[in-house]
Amino acid sequence: AAGVIQSPRHLIKEKRETATLKCYPIPRHDTVYWYQQGPGQDPQFLISFYEKMQSDKGSIPDRFSAQQFSDYHSELNMSSLELGDSALYFCASSATGPGNTIYFGEGSWLTVV
Amino acid sequence: EDQVTQSPEALRLQEGESSSLNCSYTVSGLRGLFWYRQDPGKGPEFLFTLYSAGEEKEKERLKATLTKKESFLHITAPKPEDSATYLCAVQADSGGYNKLIFGAGTRLAVHP
Numbered sequence: 204a205a206g207v208i209q210s211p212r213h214l215i216k217e218k219r220e221t222a223t224l225k226c227y228p229i230p231r232h233d234t235v236y237w238y239q240q241g242p243g244q245d246p247q248f249l250i251s252f253y254e255k256m257q258s259d260k261g262s263i264p265d266r267f268s269a270q271q272f273s274d275y276h277s278e279l280n281m282s283s284l285e286l287g288d289s290a291l292y293f294c295a296s297s298a299t300g301p302g303n304t305i306y307f308g309e310g311s312w313l314t315v316v
Numbered sequence: 317e318d319q320v321t322q323s324p325e326a327l328r329l330q331e332g333e334s335s336s337l338n339c340s341y342t343v344s345g346l347r348g349l350f351w352y353r354q355d356p357g358k359g360p361e362f363l364f365t366l367y368s369a370g371e372e373k374e375k376e377r378l379k380a381t382l383t384k385k386e387s388f389l390h391i392t393a394p395k396p397e398d399s400a401t402y403l404c405a406v407q408a409d410s411g412g413y414n415k416l417i418f419g420a421g422t423r424l425a426v427h428p
């Protein structure tokens with residue numbers, strides 16, 4: 204079965220650089236979520252989109268932005284990177300409706316040096 | 317404020333030694349409670365969704381149960397390949413559009 208696809212799987216950036224993560228949801232899923240997981244921590248919700256509109260916002264820094272495109276893929280843009288942004292970034296997707304299962308991708312490892 | 321607390325933080329079992337993981341939650345209107353398994357450096361893998369008190373679901377050696385205040389993940393006769401971090405998460409009425417609120421997880425190690 205198709206899963207949530209994230210790219211790149213790993214990237215290394217220097218401080219103050221910009222990074223873009225991509226997410227391709229499961230086909231026919233209309234909601235995309237972004238989570239950040241630091242070492243030894245639980246996933247923290249950043250932002251979500253439903254039908255290409257922002258639906259909810261969590262602890263996403265102002266330096267980060269995201270959008271969902273017409274083909275439902277999403278991109279997370281991170282600027283002015285800081286060492287503390289080093290983490291595993293997960294994208295997840297679900298179909299419409301509360302209680303519907305949210306499936307996660309394998310994550311993108313971002314290391315800021 | 318919606319909150320999810322998991323216990324214990326870490327659990328070490330011998331192969332075949334059954335045990336339970338706990339997830340306590342405080343939310344204003346539960347839409348669903350989810351259990352995920354996460355291996356190091358990997359994405360959370362969906363296990364179960366529970367919607368109402370009294371509901372139970374099983375998959376191989378795992379069984380999840382739900383009450384009005386907590387959920388248990390029972391592991392029967394675990395094997396070393398069950399070693400992972402088990403995450404509990406809730407969707408709440410006050411939590412915006414379906415976002416998950418995670419607990420800190422239980423790190424399970426099963427030794428032969």
